[in-house]
Amino acid sequence: MVLTVSTIMQMPVMKVCEVKTGKQLLEQKPIEWVSVIELPVENFVRKNEFVLSTGIGCEDNPNLLESFVQDVIQSGVSVLGFATGRYIYNIPDRILEKANQNDLIIIDIPWEVRFTDIWQSVMDKITEVKHKERQKVEDARQELINCVLKDKGLEEIAHTLYKHIKIPVAITDSEKRWRALKFFNKDILENYSLEVQEGHLHPIPLSDIKFQEHPLYYHMKEYKFYKDRFFQLQILNNHKVQGYIVFQPSDNKELTWFVMNVLEHALTACALYFVKENAIELTEIRLKDNFVLNLAKNKLKIDHQLLTKAHLLRYDLNLPYVCIVGDIRNKDLGSDKHDTLDNPYHSSLRSFNYYIQKEITYAGRLFERKTMTTFEKGEVILYLQVEDPSYHDVANQFLDTIERRLSQLLSDIDISWGIALQKESTYPFYESYEKAKTALEIGLQHDGPGNRTFYSDTRINRLLMAISQEENIHEIVKDTLRPLLEYDKKRQTDLIFTFKTYNKYKGNVSQTARELNLHRQSLLHRLRKIESLTHLSLIEADDSFLLDLSVRLWMLNKIK
Template identity: 25%
Template sequence: MITLREIMNMPCLSRAQVIAGASGIDRHVSSVTVTDVPDFYQWLRGNEFILTTGFAFQGNAESLVKSIPFLKEANVSGLGIKFNRYLTQLPDTVATVADELGVPIISIPYECSWTDIINPIMTEIINLQAAQLERSNHIRKQLIEQVLGHGGLLEIARLLVNFVQNPVAIIDLASNQLFSSYSNMPILTGTDPVSGLYLPGKDEALTVIQEIPKISRIRGSNPRVIVPIEALHTKTGYIVLLEKNRPFCPEDIIPLEQATIVAALEIEKMEEHRKAKRNLRHNLLRQMFEDDSFSYNMAKMSFQEVGWELGEHYVVTAIDIHIEPKNPAHPMRSIWEIKEYILRNFSRLFTSGVIIGLDGGQRLIVLHPINLERNTNAELDLFTKELKSKLSYLLKEMGQETAFLNIGTGRFHEGYKGIHIAYKEAIQALTIGLRIFGQDHITHFSELGLYRIFHHEAIRSELELFFQEMLNPLISNQKENKELLETLRVFLETGGNYRLTAKKLFLHHNTVRYRIESVEKLCNVDLKNDNDRLNLAISLKLLPLFKTADDPFV
């Protein structure tokens, strides 16, 4: 794009002079327009060189002063004024504001016609645009040929160096891989070698150079330019230009823009290969969990074929995701899209020893390797919390902060056979935890207590019958008996102590006595009887397992 400084050197403006706002002389110019109305700034698009006779401002210097900030905000390239017709000179107040804001004001010779100015400038702009288009097509052709010739992201990066004259790296976010044309890409202290390139460090500052396509610059000891690679509104990678040989310049935009398009296609192709491998991995996990004849040696060999190294000792975690749309401004992704995103990006947040896949119920299953010498409950709890934190980070990247992560973890069991047991426990912890604690909770199998027995399928129908017989008189009339149920729960927890129950519920102890008597009449029990108290206590424990979505007791 041509600048105002370059236009001032053209023959058509050889006698024009910059009389104010000279600091903005290097603004880009995309068009030339003529206006003589006072509120012309309402219809500006940016980068215009505006010509005027000053008719709108004759005798009203104040209106010209007020228009300068609007020109700045509209990103106008400059204002050319013909003096000696309506304005004899530029008021000092206007010059002062123009100098402060860097809005160039040009004195145009009176005898110059608008056509003699506009035509040469627009011809130059169109010629430059045609040249840029030709260069863009040439670059795109070379990049496409590189990809069609089975060149990957590394070859794209090396080819891009020829156009930008600086080292280039292309980052694939899903695999957290760096494809660099330069062997000495900086490794920033205290950061991941890959993310440290596209994220600003502690003593660095990031500024946006351009919005479309979005180009940012990180200033510091390793100045670099960052361009995101996107596919279907999802960020899949970055192109990083290291300003080693020369500073970034506007001519670099076209090759970078074309490279992001081709790199996005290449990353998508790589992702399809990874997706096929993930499907094979999912099938292997399901076989390991469901097929007793699938031995450790068979599993180890099969895992190696898909790039996994199977150890012997693991803790198993099961994860499910629930979405509740809360902000209509953010589009809701499908559960499948979210899980796919997690599977694609999991490796850049966890070590290679951690295994993730989908089981037959389409739940995310994570196998975390265990060192027998350091196997402690505290370490397992720490990993589970770290897992949730990092998965939440991936959800945030997708703009899905309202999604709930429900997590169940099995106990540790030694050896390959122990993985199968731990998997069943993780599924049970996930399922029961969701019923007991609700959404967005981490449930450890070791915390389930009696619920491990209560949830057993073989006794479920008998338990439900027992639950209905004991509590149905209370739960059948939900609105009226909610207070009775809560009072009963606290009364049993306090060992049948009326005064302590009253204190916990902020009630008078006579109110507690009245409610307990009401419970005894409704349920036909005697709470002084140990068996009746035990039966009701068990029934209350069963409440989360048999509750309904509209249950007010939940």
């Protein structure tokens, strides 16, 4: 609600006063304050004031009076009221003409009318208007907060906000995806979001300072998108951006004190909504985490009760899945994956898991496949919907997408994966997890961190692991490799790695030498040393098999 000159002129104290200029502006010109001023004007009056003056000091000097009026015009006042009958009897025509040219309303006030009466009446009216405006702000605040308290959504908040400010408005999340809007152009929103994210759209200097007195002004950003101009305000909670309110006034004059205050309360309502939404999401995430962890770690039959519980969490256990287990560790801290979680760079396991979960969700949407994910002490457990014939390709493409995006955020992290297809059984989720876990452990022991291992590709390793449990085998491996291990330790060489490479190239000396970056004679010297230490011949099939089997079992880390 704005107090205009028209309302002021209807007060009893103003009945005997005459409007000399700007009659057509009475409904437009606002009154925010009233003051009494004589020469000089300087900085003593401000915009939208009702200025009262007797013209003292200018009675015999029309030029000085005109200069006084010019200063008042430059100050941006709405009304200049002259008390006539003592110092000024008639307002010169040239002053009236100047006032008309500059949209200044001049009022002729009879000398008998006391300024204190006018001042009191106008201030009472200003106070009344301000009180009504504050009450309107309070009503808007209560209505906006009730949207949250009564479990209404962002659409209702946007509707309520528009109802009070009558400006097209939209509410987005922290990634500038729109969540609710009221008469705001969707195309502008979607393009604006993309342009800002790609760094092509930047805020411009605020184009008007009319609302600069409100604290919210300093938190606003103004954007120009082609011919459209709009403003943005951050929705903050605990210094973290939860989303944005975007609004598009047709003119900056619409951003009044009332509008700015309602926007401020809308920010509070939106922040509360996002806090509530985040709390609900966190609760749901915990329930989902526990459900999937329980599914993986315990022998659970897929019965009606389990299917119903899964359905409540929006999971479908009837779909075919592949189980993927990931091991997370810091490249700089070696094999202790728990050190990764204590690294201040990641701040907490929960924040790290957030990035993993976010990329898994993104990849799931990209490939249009259902996912179920949980985390436990640096381990990622993921069930990915996939059909039997294509599970190798789908799993690799899925993990490629996750790793490519994560590498930009977490460059100091190695993630190793074990993958196992779910088979029909009494406990399909438990058994596929155990297989994926086994594949992961074999991959870490055989290839080190940062690799992927499919359970179906570990048959020889699993066979070797089973063999290694035999005590006799244990002794044979020890006896076979002890001379090589002792020699390597004493001479700082790596004869075992030399043999592995030699065996990899099926006894081709030239290829082995190139791979090890050795001179051919140096390689032959090493091979003779292996034969002399082990008393085995590398050209005899049985001897070569025994040495290869012993090295494989030793590499699995099962034989000490």
